[in-house]
Amino acid sequence: MADGMTAGIALPMDGLPPEQRRWATFAIFTAMAMASLDTAIANIALPAIAADLHTTPADVIWVVNVYQIALVATLLPFAALGEIVGHQRIYLGGLVLFTLASVACALAWSLDSLLVARALQGLGASGIMSVNTALVGHVYPKRMLGRGFGHNALVVAISFTLGPTIASGILSVATWPWLFAVNLPFGLIAIVVGMKTLPQTARASHAFDxxxxxxxxxxxxxxxxxxxxxxxxxxxxxxxxxxxxxxxxxxxxxxxxxxHPAPVLPIDLFRRPMFALSAATAIFTFAVQGLAFVSLPFYFEDILHRSQVETGFLLTPWPLVVAIMAPIAGRLSDRYPAGILGGLGLALLCLGMMLLALLPSEPSVANIVWRMVICGAGFGFFQAPNMKAFMASAPAGRSGGASGMVATARLIGQTTGAALAAFCFGLVGHEGATLALALGAGFAAIGCLLSFSRLAIRAAPVA
Structure with a gap:
């Protein structure tokens, strides 16, 4: 690590020097990967946790729910606090809490103790995710912002792809507490590197509400x-x-x-057309993801009679192609408007969802995979440009509020999509998977129109 990387370095006018930027992004992306992996890891571990702690499936689901609630509930407050005390402090504080809570999860002796630890872990993940996008925007120079957001999307996509595989691999050689204990070394490394390299960000003068x-x-x-x-x-x-x-x-x-000059719920930013349209586009698009990833496993297993292993394989092309497309879309977003890139991506996603809904009764593996590839390409083409539009539409002093809304829009969309998928199954039984995929195509079409509508916004946002 370069000698100049010491704690307390003031934020440069336009991003960090290349060497410091590499180490800072290492810390940021390591923490983001840990927080992203943890949801998938916990889902895989639920049966083992229920058996070991002698609890019911209905009760053990709270291991996932309490983490999600703690995360979503505090994203906007932490983002607002980051504008006052500094984004890097919220990020490092969240990372420290997440790491310690991971150890507490590994040492849990009952369901109640595990739920307390998971709630604390959700708070830590919220600290990380709430200001993640804002920190990326401060670390990269303006000419490379799209590339930085593309790398961020790449990390999330890879974590999403590898989460179930990593969890299954650990469970094949160790007990479920090790799923949480493995966060300790990575967390400690990210904390040390982050303390030395993350930039200090400007602080607002107003009090925290x-x-x-x-x-x-x-x-x-x-x-x-x-x-x-x-x-x-x-x-x-x-x-x-x-x-x-x-x-x-x-x-x-x-x-x-x-x-209020900087409301916790960023109503001031929603008065800016680009911000409002980017938020709406994100919610609709992540709802598509929620619809797809809840309905497809049931479709593959219950209707197509594929095994769990085959289902995992068939789901992989989507996030894998997202990981490939995200950096490409990020670079393109430094040259072309988010409205065009996001609109094209969502048009592809709409096409892919329609093709999945119209699958023949006995499709081959190749017939499924190429449809999933189209969905992944479209989704990956949308993420980084939309993230850049989000952050560029907010003034520098409100980057925390914008960053918090990026994460909140994503989680609201995913949760809504999952709930709608469950509603589809309750409405028409096993055929609900096809209905959910068709509904996802409709949501993608609405997101596509919202994205293209951003092209009509030429002037700077409302002051």
Whole structure:
């Protein structure tokens, strides 16, 4: 590591020097990979955890749910806090908490102790994800921002692809606590490197709105709980109460934060057409991903009668092609508008989802794979340009709020898509997979139109 990489280096005018940038991105992407891998790893481990801790499948699902709720509820508050105390502090604090909580997960002796550790791990992941995009924007020079966001999307795609394989490999030679314990060495390395290389970012002068943060956390928690409860066919009164409660608290939050210079829920940024359209495009697109990745395993196994191993293989082309396309789209986004690149990508994604919905009754492996490749290419072509449009449409002092909204839009879209897939299955049984894929094609078409509509925005955002 270069001698000049010491803690407390002030942020350069346009990104970091090349050597420091390489080490800083190593720290950023290592932490992001850990947080992204952890959801997939926990999903694979649920049967083993249930057997070892002598609990039921209905109870053990909370190992995933409590992590997701803690993550989604605190993304926007942490992003807002990052603008005040510095993005690098939130990132490193989240990384430290995530690493320590991973050790606590590995040492858990009961379901209750594991749930507490997972909630803390979700808080740590929120600290990482809430300011991830903002830090990438500070580390790379402006001429390379698209490339940086492409690399970020590449890391997430690879983590998503390898998560189940890594989890299965670890479980084949060790017990489930090791799935969490392996985070310790990687976390420690990323912490040390990050402390030495992450840039200090500008700090806002306004105070942190604690009541607003609590309202935002309660609003997001109830909305995600309501969507998840609907997906798991919970009692209708419970679902309605959770959704209405979330909307009511959201209304109170909007009333409280009107006129605030930097609201926790970034309503000021949504007044900017490019930001609002990029957020809407992201929600629709990640809903497509949620619809696809919930419905396709059931389609392959229950309708096409493929084994679990074959199903894993058939799902792999999508994230694998995303990993290939993300850096390419990132480089192109430094030269071409996000509206064009995102629109073309979502047109491809729409085509791929339609082709999957129209699969013949007994398709060959090749017939499935080339359709998945089209979906992956379209999704990968969308991510980095949309992320760049998100961040470029926000003023420098609101990069934290924009970064938090990037992650929030992604998780809202994925959760909504998963819930809609469950609704499709409840509506028409096994044929729900085809309905979910067709619905995903419709969502991709709406996202495509939203993306192209950004081309009409020429002027700078509203001051």
């Amino acid at each position: 604690f009541p607003g943060a609590l309202l935002a956390a309660a609003c997001m928690s109830l909305l995600i709980l309501g969507i998840s409860s609907a997906a798991h066919h919970a009692a209708a009164p419970l679902v309605i109460a959770e959704l209405i409660g979330g909307l009511l608290i959201g209304w109170l939050l909007l009333r409280r934060q009107t006129g």
